[in-house]
Amino acid sequence: MSDVKSTEAQRAALFSLGDRIVAAARALGADVAEAVISEGSHLSAKVRLGEPELVEEAGSRSIGVRVMVKDGEQGYRVAVSYSSDTSEQGIARLAEDAVELARLSEPDAFAGPPEASLLSKESEHVDLDLFDPKVDGIDGAMALRHAKNGEAAALGADPRVTNSEGATFSRASGAKAIVTSGGFRGYSRGTYASLTVSPVVDDEGGKKRSGYHWTAKRHYAGLLPDEVVGKEAARRTLAKLGAKKVETQECAVVFDPDAARSLLGLLASSISGGAIWRKSSYLVDRIGTEIASPLVTVVDDPLLPQGPGSRAFDGEGLLSRRNVVVENGKLLMYFLDTYSAKKLGLASTASASRGGSGGVGPSTTNFILQPGTTSAEEIVASTQRGLYVTDMMGFGFNAVTGDFSRGASGFWIEDGKKTFPVSEVTISSNLDAMLKGIDLVGSDLDLRSAIASPTIRIASMTLAGSG
Amino acid sequence: MTHRYTAPFSSNGSSPIDTAIAERLLAVALSRGGDYADLFFEYEVSGSYGYEEGILKSAGRGVSLGLGVRVRKGEATGYAYCEDLAIEAMEHAAKIAAQIASEGGKKPVGLQPISTPSRYPVSELSFDVDGAAKRELLRRADVAARALDPRITRVEASLAEQIREILIATSDGKIVTDSQPLIRFGLRVIAEENGKRRAGSSGGGGRLGLSYFEGKSPEWHAGEAVRQALTMLDAREAPAGEMEVVLAPGDSGILLHEAVGHGLEADFNRKKTSNYTDQVGQRVASELCTVVDDATIPHSRGSIDVDDEGNVPEKAVLIEKGILRGYMQDRQSSEHFHVPFSGNGRRESFKSHPLPRMTNTLLLAGEHDPEEIVKSVKKGIFAKKFGGGQVDISNGDFVFSLTESYLIEDGVITAPLKDVNLIGNGPDVMRKVTMLGRDMELSDGIWTCGKDGQSVPVGVACPTIKISAITVGGTQR
Structure with missing residues (x-):
């Protein structure tokens, strides 16, 4: 009471x-x-x-x-x-x-x-x-x-x-x-x-x-x-003992949910209305087109009970609603507040966020890559050779071009098994190619954070390491 | 102090904090038996201006005020803050922080003012200048950038101004104030050609007023940002793998900040979680390398007259000719290592406890001709502009991203490259510094360093640097 x-x-x-x-x-x-x-x-x-x-x-x-x-x-x-x-x-x-x-x-x-x-x-x-x-x-x-x-x-x-x-x-x-x-x-x-x-x-x-x-x-x-x-x-930390570089090569890259979440964050910033009207995103003029593999469906859902990013109304007072942002790989919308909607000749998507300092801009709420049916273990087991990424470092993303290059560490996968830990390598590609190259989406979603993803695999990226 | 904004806790403010009030609060803070306590009063005014599409599109101002109370007992710290300078609110915060202790402790010593240097005297703060003058500076950048080339399709100019007034009182008897001005100008342009879109940027600032623009005009920054954007229209995919890298002077100090700077912050070494733990006196870099943390550089973004624990930082040698000489200390770490305070205890705001942080981190100049350094590279990368970096303290692995770089082929700088990350291991890379230019340069004031969720302004400086091998994270084999 x-x-x-x-x-x-x-x-x-x-x-x-x-x-x-x-x-x-x-x-x-x-x-x-x-x-x-x-x-x-x-x-x-x-x-x-x-x-x-x-x-x-x-x-x-x-x-x-x-x-x-x-x-x-x-x-x-x-x-x-x-x-x-x-x-x-x-x-x-x-x-x-x-x-x-x-x-x-x-x-x-x-x-x-x-x-x-x-x-x-x-x-x-x-x-x-x-x-x-x-x-x-x-x-x-x-x-x-x-x-x-x-x-x-x-x-x-x-x-x-x-x-x-x-x-x-x-x-x-x-x-x-x-x-x-x-x-x-x-x-x-x-x-x-x-x-x-x-x-x-x-x-x-x-x-x-x-x-x-x-x-x-x-x-x-x-x-x-x-x-x-x-x-x-402790298990995660011990597993890193003896981490080493691997040779420079093209290979499959599996992202664990935390690493995958970081990629999803880049997608979110690239479809924010502000980046679009400023022409500061590689996804300008891409509504209705394929921006990811057909396995990818991303929903922004502010109405999830107990959700970390949930809200009943947006920062300008519009009623919150569930937005399907990417459906089977096709981009359906940008995140828009009233201003960016007017700039683009569209309607607000009720995505306004108002910070404590009074400023308003579009934002995500609970931005979730919808889980698939493959377990995280099966994703590793079905990977012949590749890098399993647990951590990424640095800010290597150019929103205007989509170019991506970041430090990474994790494990080397050989014949479907995690073999030894890897550190001090970079993984590079372009976010457009990466999202289109997703060939497996895991079933292991845990909603710990407002941007969340299950394990995903990207068919091929450039790994730079020794040599 | 500005004409318009006066810190409420200053002697002519609305809630002046004198020695008697500070001593009373420190006594409350130590009332449960703490070993040490300090009070950190902060009043910060921030302004921001954004010029886009030919108009001043956004303008903002913010005022924050508060008191942070810290009480230490052994290795433990209690921290509380309040945003209200009513005596009851301040005493409440002191009582909450005091709860970290339950017995023993020390009594506060009577407060004596300490004198501080004056590393950033400003005759006119930007807050005391009419807003229209700031709008005009941004308009000039916009006009200049557009006039330079018809391929420039977007221009965004911004100015951020800040004044931070602090008052620190410590239970070991110091009371000190400082007034820290800061401005930062930024310009970002987009060039378009045949459906390709590329960005370029330029920025700078420091602890000064609008006199900054007498050194570097808005037009100068426009030229620089436009040059970069147009260059990037021709950028090709960067190579992948280990190769020689030459870093341009100035902003390349970011490499230093990540590769050795963070690892030499004393908290990580006190806790033995840094890969530089217990290595004082040992070789940690090539003998060409002398690394200094220097809080004294006039008007530099990273300079401070006094740190956020009431200690005056000077110029501290961290690495001398490759040998590790010492760490950057806050109070707690100084006591642990039994060394003098180095004045590196900084905090983001009154809401945060202090941590050992860098001020301006410098790699001192060497003896090579910068042109000779480039000529010595058969196949490699010339790195000119940077987007930022990050380090894993525990093993020294660090990255930093290049936003403007070029191929070096047979000693000549050739094609521009798309954005690319470099990754290396701090101690390993510092041993691979094989040439240093005699062309020392301080970065213009744009860098902000993050640690444990706290951001503080920093500076970096270095000459042209050659690294004999580092992994370049491009896509081309």
């Missing part, structure tokens, strides 16, 4: 702040004012070699606003401002800064708030079960206990695990409200908890090998047991 009451009180307090921000900006001459208020608390406990290393705890609140000043027929002048000062004086300064900057910026014919008819009502906002009071109630002692258990499981798994970068248990809860002069108001809140265990082992020649494993969920009950995370972290 008390939980319901405090939610109601928080919602009312955040809306009231939002109303005051909108009113202050309007009074200074803003034709459109959209306020965002974020409030949150977090606790993080890190243990290293069995002893507490860091306990961090704090709450914070911030306000942000986007204002638009209409300039006749020429369009709107737009600016944003944010502050951690939520006092009356802070609100006044926030509104002044934003309106002053809006007058400095120049009219943009494509700028403007979303059509009033598209705005959702609060009564339409479904409860996505994103908040778990159990997570919110975790104290320092409990967080330390989880971290200690996780690390102890890693250290105890094998005598060769002698060192550790530590284990960290974190919980965060946050609430966010949006109030706009167009009449929209929305409130949401959620929790997130995670445990990461990072053992270190000694290798030949003074080298060390570090690895990790993690679990993260919105609800406490969904977390993997500490011992499972710790043991798996």
Whole structure:
């Protein structure tokens, strides 16, 4: 009961702040004012070699606003401002800064708030079960206990695990409200908890090998047991012992779910409306065409209960909806907010995200490569020769051309078996060719993060190593 | 301090923090038995301007204020922060941080102000300049880039400005303030020809005001970005495999930052998780290499007058003629290694605890003629511009990506190459530095370093460098 009451009180307090921000900006001459208020608390406990290393705890609140000043027929002048000062004086300064900057910026014919008819009502906002009071109630002692258990499981798994970068248990809860002069108001809140265990082992020649494993969920009950995370972290780290380069060659590349997720993130950035109208993506003018192998279907689903990226409404107040982005390899849509939609002559896909600093841009929610029917083990077993990638390094992706070149480490596959660990090689190709070259999609999807993928295999890439 | 924005905790602010209040808060922080505590007050104002499609399309400003309280007990740290300088809120944060300890401990020492150098005096902060002047600088870049070549189809110019006021009080008796200005200009252009689209960019800045543009004008950056984009229209696939690589002076310091810099941050060595652990006094690079962390370079992006734990950094030799001399220290690591504070304890904001971090990392010049270095390469790569890098501390493997590079054939720089990654192992690559130019250059202020989720501005500098073998991650056999 008390939980319901405090939610109601928080919602009312955040809306009231939002109303005051909108009113202050309007009074200074803003034709459109959209306020965002974020409030949150977090606790993080890190243990290293069995002893507490860091306990961090704090709450914070911030306000942000986007204002638009209409300039006749020429369009709107737009600016944003944010502050951690939520006092009356802070609100006044926030509104002044934003309106002053809006007058400095120049009219943009494509700028403007979303059509009033598209705005959702609060009564339409479904409860996505994103908040778990159990997570919110975790104290320092409990967080330390989880971290200690996780690390102890890693250290105890094998005598060769002698060192550790530590284990960290974190919980965060946050609430966010949006109030706009167009009449929209929305409130949401959620929790997130995670445990990461990072053992270190000694290798030949003074080298060390570090690895990790993690679990993260919105609800406490969904977390993997500490011992499972710790043991798996130890297994992953030990498996890297003796890693070496392999010869430069063309070969098949299998990406484990974490590595595959990173590729999916590149796809997401390449179909974001901002990248498209700026012509800064290799996927400009590709709607309706094949951009990936027929095995690839990618869905952005903000309505998944307990999903890490779930939201009932988007950052501009449009009702969230499930978007099939890639269907059997064909690109069906770009991620669009109101602005990028207008720039491209399309309709918003309800993909607007509003950051705490007031700025708005398109984003993904739960962006998921739909699992296939092949198990991860079968993918390895069916690979004659190739690289199984567990980690990638660096920023080697050119969004304009799609060129991809990154550091990689993992295992060498020979005759369907992982043989020895590999490090210090790069894998290169072009994202367009890579997505089209996916010839196996695994069945092993775990929704730990808002961008998620099962194991995938790409038929051929260039691996650069020795020689 | 700007005319418009005054740190609330400064003596003429709305909630001035004097020695008495700081001492009271430190006493609360140590009330449960901590060994050491510090207070980190921070007031930061940021501004951003984005010019696109011939108009100033976006403008933004943000203000953040807070106090971070840290309490150390043995190897453990308690950390809490608040965004409100009401005494109750600050005491609450101090009490939460204090909970890391439960017995024993030390009492705080009376606070004495310490003097600091002045490495980035600014006569006029960019915040005190009318917004229209900043818009005009961006417009000039836009106009210049478009005028240079009809194939330039898009131009994006941006300016970010920041002022960070900090006040640090420590339980061992120091109280110190600093005012850290920072600006960063960026320009990105796209060239199109026969359906091909390629990007080029240029940027810079540092701890100064708009006087930055007296050294490098918006037009200069336009020329540089356009040159790169047009060059890239002809870029071909890069080779794959181990070969000789020559790095241009300046931004190539990124290699140094990744290959040795991070591995020499003391926390990794204290925890024995770095591959440079226990190697002080040993050879870790070719004898040509002398590596220095230098926080004193005037107006450089990575320079600081005082670190975020109240210590003044100087110029520290990390590697001397290939021999490892020492690590970059924060307080906790200094105590562990029984060495003086090196002033490398930095944090992203009041919401974060300090970590050993680089400031400006330099590989000192050698004696070779840069042209001779290129001439000495039979088949290899000349690396001119970089997109960033990353390192695995535990084994020293690092990558960095090239956004502008060329083939070297028989000692001559020839065809431009598409974006490509280099991968190597830090200690291995540093031993393969076989030539160093006499042409030292400091990167223009664009680099930001990330560690444990915290970002801080850094600088890098180096001469022309030849590496005898490193793996180039292209696609051509």
